Amino acid sequence: MxxxxxxxxxxxxxxxxxxxxxxxxxxxxPDFRSAQGLWKQRPESLATMAALRREPDEFYFFYQWRIARLWEAAxxxxxxxxxxxxxxxxxxxxxxxxxxxxxxxxxxxxxxxxGTLRTVSCLRCGAGYDSRTLLPAEPGWEEAYRAGRYRPGRECTCPHCGGGLRPDVVLFGESxxxxxxxxxxxxxxxxxxxxxxxxxxxxxxxxxxxxxxxxxxxxxxxxxxxxxxxxxxxxxxxxxxxxxxxxxxxxxxxx
Ligand SMILES: [Zn+2]
CATH class of the missing domain: 3.40.50.1220 (TPP-binding domain)
Incomplete structure (x- = not known):
């Protein structure tokens, strides 16, 4: 064959x-669906603009986790x-x-x-950045999430204007x-x-x-x-x- x-x-x-x-x-x-045990919701409800606004902790950690894996992969x-x-x-x-x-x-x-998870962009001014911008500088953030102590920090805001950053992927509900x-x-x-x-x-x-x-x-x-x-x-x-x-x-x- x-x-x-x-x-x-x-x-x-x-x-x-x-x-x-x-x-x-x-x-x-990993297909992120197979890693969904980390998340309370299914990706269909988490990978949305509504989730970014309503539950930024869950939203940002979901993408930070995936971005970290992405740049480690070859x-x-x-x-x-x-x-x-x-x-x-x-x-x-x-x-x-x-x-x-x-x-x-x-x-x-x-x-x-x-879209792509290699870049992120600012919801306010539109500036684009390498997605590694979104990763917390301090080590231990994945463990902090599992321990319930994680909060999205300055890395989730635009270095230029302070607006919120979003991944340049197509979220559920977007065209x-x-x-x-x-x-x-x-x-x-x-x-x-x-x-x-x-x-x-x-x-x-x-x-x-x-x-x-x-x-x-x-x-x-x-x-x-x-x-x-x-x-x-x-x-x-x-x-x-x-x-x-x-x-x-x-x-x-x-x-
Ligand atoms: Zn901005």
Whole structure:
């Protein structure tokens, strides 16, 4: 099946790749849903502007925890394989639901449908900062949270004007960035070969991208450890982690 999918990928006119959280679990970034034991609420209620205003302790700690993990993580062999395939002309567009920036850190480019956790910006003056700005300077803040002693500090306010900072991710209830969504939809409709990697296709409207590709007659490959609702329409289905499969395909296409 690897030889077969590699042959189809190599000869595709407009190959498009779509990635989700499963792309980054092998970089040591847990799908944050699996870490939700740390939080009383589900991410759907915590990752909102309402939560930022109503329960800033929970909101900021949730993002600080994720930002700390993000900058500790490194791209894996799957990110490297996709960057190499793109550099060799075998990926026309890479669309990602991830906010970790690992595709870019591997040397690739990505259309980021859900924004990025690599930067934060000021709610008052709009100034943008590296997201590490948001991390508390004093050690022990994660333990303080678990002990109920955590409070968001000055790091959560804009160094320029003192306004509140927010992560540059799409929060629940917010629309996708218009330009990114249009580009993703256009690329998906133009695809003749579409690869889903590490996404269970549970989150809309991002999960419309493979549907657009199928409507346009693209052949679909799915590389995901769990079921997706499009598995039955996939010409190639790898019920597996991402990095090993992508590295094997890369080997077959460009050596
Ligand atoms: Zn500001």
């Amino acid at each position: 690897l030889d077969d999918v590699a042959a189809a990928w190599r000869t595709a006119r407009h190959p498009v790749v779509f990635t989700g959280a499963g792309m980054s679990t092998e970089s040591g970034l 791209p894996n062999a799957g990110h490297a394989a996709l960057a190499a395939l793109a550099a060799a002309g075998f990926v026309k567009r890479l669309i990602t639901q991830n906010v970790d920036g690992l595709h870019q850190r591997a040397g690739g480019e990505a259309v980021e449908l859900h 996708l960035p218009g330009a990114a969504w249009e580009e993703a939809a256009r690329a998906s409709r133009a695809a003749d070969f579409f690869v889903v990697v590490g996404s269970s296709l549970a989150v809309g409207p991002a999960n419309l991208c493979p549907a657009f590709a199928l409507e346009s007659g693209a052949r679909l490959a799915v590389i995901n450890a769990e079921d997706t609702h499009l598995d039955g329409r996939a010409a190639w289905l790898f019920r597996d982690k991402a990095a090993g499969v992508l590295a094997a395909i890369r080997e077959r296409i460009i050596g």
